[in-house]
Amino acid sequence: MDVLQLQDYPIFIGPCEEALSHFLGSHPYGEVFVLVDENTEACCLPRLSGVGELAKAVILRIQAGETFKNLDTCSGIWRQLLDAGAGRRGLLINLGGGVIGDMGGFCAATYKRGMDFVQVPTTLLSQVDASIGGKLGVDFHEVKNSIGVFANPRAVFIDPGFLDTLSFREVRSGYAEIVKHALIADAGLWNALKTKQELAALSWIELIPPSLQIKKRIVVADPFEKGLRKTLNFGHTIGHAIEAVSLQAAGPLLHGEAIAAGMICEAWLSFSAGLLDRLDLEAISTYLIQVYQPQPLSASNYPAYLQLMRNDKKNEADEINFTFIGPPGTAHVNQKAGEAEIRASFAYLNGRLGDQGLG
Ligand SMILES: NC(=O)c1ccc[n+]([C@@H]2O[C@H](COP(=O)([O-])OP(=O)(O)OC[C@H]3O[C@@H](n4cnc5c(N)ncnc54)[C@H](O)[C@@H]3O)[C@@H](O)[C@H]2O)c1
Numbered sequence: 001m002d003v004l005q006l007q008d009y010p011i012f013i014g015p016c017e018e019a020l021s022h023f024l025g026s027h028p029y030g031e032v033f034v035l036v037d038e039n040t041e042a043c044c045l046p047r048l049s050g051v052g053e054l055a056k057a058v059i060l061r062i063q064a065g066e067t068f069k070n071l072d073t074c075s076g077i078w079r080q081l082l083d084a085g086a087g088r089r090g091l092l093i094n095l096g097g098g099v100i101g102d103m104g105g106f107c108a109a110t111y112k113r114g115m116d117f118v119q120v121p122t123t124l125l126s127q128v129d130a131s132i133g134g135k136l137g138v139d140f141h142e143v144k145n146s147i148g149v150f151a152n153p154r155a156v157f158i159d160p161g162f163l164d165t166l167s168f169r170e171v172r173s174g175y176a177e178i179v180k181h182a183l184i185a186d187a188g189l190w191n192a193l194k195t196k197q198e199l200a201a202l203s204w205i206e207l208i209p210p211s212l213q214i215k216k217r218i219v220v221a222d223p224f225e226k227g228l229r230k231t232l233n234f235g236h237t238i239g240h241a242i243e244a245v246s247l248q249a250a251g252p253l254l255h256g257e258a259i260a261a262g263m264i265c266e267a268w269l270s271f272s273a274g275l276l277d278r279l280d281l282e283a284i285s286t287y288l289i290q291v292y293q294p295q296p297l298s299a300s301n302y303p304a305y306l307q308l309m310r311n312d313k314k315n316e317a318d319e320i321n322f323t324f325i326g327p328p329g330t331a332h333v334n335q336k337a338g339e340a341e342i343r344a345s346f347a348y349l350n351g352r353l354g355d356q357g358l359g
């Protein structure tokens with residue numbers, strides 16, 4: 001069992017039953033609640049059956065999926081806590097992906113001015129990204145994560161065993177954040193990853209700790225996103241726009257699938273700004289295309305992508321704010337690109353897809 005210590009809470013990495021049991025045994029919580037959705041109730045809760053301290057825990061159920069990450073669902077969670085007589089001395093265990101972690105954490109941090117919670121992330125994305133850093137919240141009126149707070153859990157339990165029941169697409173989606181962490185902060189990790197095409201052959205128990213170390217280092221240095229934390233946005237300015245547009249279409253993309261395409265475009269912008277070598281750009285795009293096999297971006301969507309990027313309040317006039325990389329393992333925040341360059345980055349992605357006969 002690896003233990004990473006953040007400022008005021010531990011992250012346990014490895015089979016979680018014993019660590020969770022020890023945590024519950026050494027903390028005198030009045031009541032314990034476990035928040036699940038239908039998938040984590042079926043696939044993940046049984047993996048905690050050996051935790052005797054959970055025998056009397058109350059199970060709180062919500063429906064799975066981003067569409068339920070809203071205040072109505074919070075209302076249901078707060079209602080269930082009240083009905084069960086939860087006091088501030090209770091503990092909420094969030095057993096699920098980033099949706100459960102963000103929303104359950106938000107509900108706990110605000111219930112009766114704050115009850116303790118722990119994160120037990122069960123998707124790769126939540127294990128390497130969402131479960132640490134203290135950002136909690138829900139979507140509101142179609143705007144993602146627009147209502148929320150910063151608050152820390154008492155502990156995080158990361159058990160790669162949960163990934164056994166996760167679909168290949170969901171695992172691959174979370175892997176995009178591991179690639180991103182390498183590209184912005186760890187050249188050695190990027191050099192190791194870029195030779196690995198077969199995700200099924202990767203050892204998550206080996207890859208999760210270095211990736212978490214990177215996110216930990218960044219959020220500890222900049223908890224409220226004043227500077228360094230913006231490096232985590234690499235691939236996300238364009239990626240979020242691609243993700244949002246895809247959600248209106250018949251075949252929506254998962255977060256990491258859109259971020260992979262966004263990283264290719266933003267690597268091109270980094271190259272165009274003189275920060276990234278052509279060879280590195282080619283290596284990054286070749287690797288991400290092989291792993292994610294993105295579809296070409298339709299030119300009819302370009303205005304929608306640009307509009308979504310402009311709506312981001314951080315942008316002034318016609319320039320859009322980005323995090324660029326270069327050389328791999330280093331990142332540059334507060335970089336700007338105009339519409340023509342952004343369109344050229346879409347064209348670069350599409351050109352590369354044409355070269356490889358994909359899409
Ligand atoms: N707080 C942060 O810093 C941060 C960072 C990145 C992402 N996020 C948030 O995370 C969310 C996305 O998280 P996600 O990708 O984990 O999605 P998710 O929570 O929707 O989980 C994906 C799907 O997998 C199912 N599932 C979860 N674990 C499973 C398991 N072990 N076996 C089988 N099925 C399982 C879930 O029920 C769901 O249907 C977004 O809302 C995003 O905003 C937050």
Ligand SMILES: [Zn+2]
Nearest residue numbers: 177236255259
């Ligand atoms: Zn992301």
